[in-house]
Amino acid sequence: MPASKIPEADIERVLSHVQPFIAQHLNTQSSKSTKRPFILGLTGLQGSGKSTWTDALVTALQQGFNYNTINLSLDDLYLDHDEIVNVRTNNPSNQLLQARGQPGTHDIDLSLAFFQSLMDPSRDTLIPSFDKSLFNGEGGRAPRESWRRVPAGTSVDVVVFEGWCIGFQPLSDDVIKDTWNKTLQTQATSKYPTRTLKDHAIEDLLEVNNNLRRYCEIFMGPRHFDYLVHLDTDDLVNVYEWRIQQEHALWQMKNQGMTDDEVVKFVKGYMPAYELYLDQLRGSLFGSRSGCEEKGQLSVIMDKKRKVVKMAGISL
Helix, strand or coil: CCCCHCCHHHHHHHHHHHHHHHHHHHHHHHHCCCCCCCEEEEEECCCCCCCHHHHHHHHHHHHHHCCCCEEEEHHEEEEEEHHHHHHHCCCCCHHHCCCCCCCCCEHHHHHHHHHCCCCCCCEEEEEEEECCCCCCCCCCCHHHHHHHECCCCCCCCCCEECCCCCCCCCCCCHHHHHHHHCCCCCCCCCCCCCHHHHHHHHHHHHHHHHHHHHHHHHHHHHHHCCEEEEEEEEECCCCHHHHHHHHHHHHHCCCCCCCCHHHHHHHCHHHHHHHHHHHHHCCCCCCCHHCCCCEEEEEEEECCCEEEEEEECCCC
C-alpha cells in the first residue's frame, strides 16, 4: 500500500492527537543542555502498513511542523546473519526462533547504542539498516557505510520507531502457562487460525517472553516512548488477508514471493504473540503500573481493506 493510499485526513487526525505531546516535550527540552528527542512508537499487525504509515508521518512532521524527524524500524535492529543462524542452531526445537522476527533475534547492544547516540550531540548518529535480500532471503546487516547518518551537532526533534512487537509487554510465567493450558482444549477450524499457542511448547513461549522482558528493560518498555500509535484491526483474521494482498502485489512487481500457503505459515509464526500480548496493548502501554500515565496512546482500527473505521485516544 503506497504512502499515497493513506488518506491525508487520516494522517492529520493522527497528528492532531500526537502533535500537542510533541510540542510540550520540545518545550520542556528547550532549556536542557542535553536534549532528548520525542520517541513516537508505531506498532501494528503484520500487513497493516507500518512502513507506509511511518513514511507518511515522517513527511507530515517535517513539512507540516518543521520538526527534524528520523525513523527507525525494529527490523533494522536484527542480529547479523551469522548471529541469527546461531540463534536458530542453539534453539533447534523452538519453532519461534527458526527465523528472524521474534524477540531474541534482535541486537540489543546495537539498539542501545543507537538511542544513546541521540543524546550525544558531539558525534554522528548512524541509523542501522538490515538488508532482507541477503543470504538468499535470510537477510543480513547492510554495510555500515550505507546507513543513513545524522551529522554531529544536528538536533533531532522526533524519532518514529516502528515495529510489529513494539508495545508488547512481558507477562508472568503463570499467566502464560494458564493461557497456554486453556488453548490446549481448543481446536482450529479456520484456514486462517488465530489460536495457535498449542502448536508450541510452553518452554518455547516462556523463552521468547523472557527475551521480550529484556527488550522492554533496555530499549522498548513504556519509559522509552513518549507516545504510541497502534495500527489495529476489527478482526484478527485480516492479518492473513493483508499479508496475502502484499505478497500478490510483490508477485506483480517482481514475479517472485511467497505462495498463499507460505504466507499463512509465515503469519502463524506471529499469532502466539498476538494471543498473549495484544489484549494488554489494547488496554494501554502506559498503564498505572508503568509510571508513565502522562504519556499518550492512539488506537487506529482498520477493516479488511485497511480503511480506518475508528480512531481513538486511550484514556488512562
